[in-house]
Amino acid sequence: MTTAYKLGGRVWIEGPEGTFLGYGRVTLLERIRQHGSISAAARSMQMSYLRAWKLVDSMNRQGRQPLVEKSTGGRGGGGARLTETGERSIELFWSAYRDFQQFLQQRSGPLQG
Amino acid sequence: MTTAYKLGGRVWIEGPEGTFLGYGRVTLLERIRQHGSISAAARSMQMSYLRAWKLVDSMNRQGRQPLVEKSTGGRGGGGARLTETGERSIELFWSAYRDFQQFLQQRSGPLQG
Numbered sequence: 001m002t003t004a005y006k007l008g009g010r011v012w013i014e015g016p017e018g019t020f021l022g023y024g025r026v027t028l029l030e031r032i033r034q035h036g037s038i039s040a041a042a043r044s045m046q047m048s049y050l051r052a053w054k055l056v057d058s059m060n061r062q063g064r065q066p067l068v069e070k071s072t073g074g075r076g077g078g079g080a081r082l083t084e085t086g087e088r089s090i091e092l093f094w095s096a097y098r099d100f101q102q103f104l105q106q107r108s109g110p111l112q113g
Numbered sequence: 114m115t116t117a118y119k120l121g122g123r124v125w126i127e128g129p130e131g132t133f134l135g136y137g138r139v140t141l142l143e144r145i146r147q148h149g150s151i152s153a154a155a156r157s158m159q160m161s162y163l164r165a166w167k168l169v170d171s172m173n174r175q176g177r178q179p180l181v182e183k184s185t186g187g188r189g190g191g192g193a194r195l196t197e198t199g200e201r202s203i204e205l206f207w208s209a210y211r212d213f214q215q216f217l218q219q220r221s222g223p224l225q226g
Contacts, residue, residue, distance in 0.1 A: 005133060007209055011122035011217075013224060020118060096120055096220055103216050104124075107209055111126060 006108035011100045013093060015062035021093045025055050029082060029090055032056075032068055038080045056080075063089060119221035124213045126206060128175035134206045138168050142195060142203055145169075145181055151193045169193075176202060 012022035019025070024045075031041035042052035060066040067086035071079045082090075125135035132138070137158075144154035155165035173179040180199035184192045195203075 006127050007124055007213075008127045008132075009122055009124035009213065011120055014119050014121045019121075092224070096224070099220055100120075100122065100216070103213070107212055111205070111209070 005111040007104050007111060009100070009104060011096060013096065017058065017062055020059065020062045021089055023097070025059060026090055026093045028052060028055055029059070029067060029086055032080050033082045033086075036079050036081065038068070038070070039078060041080075059089070118224040120217045120224060122213070122217060124209060126209065130171065130175055133172065133175045134202055136210070138172060139203055139206045141165060141168055142172070142180060142199055145193050146195045146199075149192055149194065151181070151183070152191060154193075172202070 010023070013020045015021075028041055028045065028047070031044050032038060035041045035044060038052050038056060039049050042049050045052075056068045060068060063085050065085040066083055067089050068080050069083050071081070123136070126133045128134075141154055141158065141160070144157050145151060148154045148157060151165050151169055152162050155162050158165075169181045173181060176198050178198040179196055180202050181193050182196050184194070
């Protein structure tokens, strides 16, 4: 029997406090862009608001500038939007992610049975 | 403030049932080689015997040949040794692991602040 093996894996971007950007965090950023609020973004991912808030806080602390801007108060207060740093961070992660997928694919070649 | 970011990650080799070889599994194989038994290897890693046995079983099922040979019975029965496939599997994983570390280091370059 020949068995096909392949390389699998995960990558993330590390900052001063550990994980800065990973798959889940970047998906959360994209949902915030889509929904215009942290709570709606969290709900759309079946994530608790507390967890989403903590992730945003961690990213904001570790970014060169905050990634998410919260607009407290106002009608339906609690809206949030991505900053330019937020947009750039999303691109930064997906670019590294794509390179990693390519690495995995290439490095899986020698594992074929 | 400039912040140094870097890419972090994990890789594993996937087989027909999911994970075939990862960092912990390969460390377990090396401990089995060192200690000559699954239970002693497990103990040396603060891993339960049941978990170690399940991991060995999973690797043996997914390898082209078994990776670990159990010698049941005999004095102090329950000894185990690596087969040639086991030795080759260890090398296979560390080789991919080293290439991945190099990828991470190179890909971290563009993330420096």
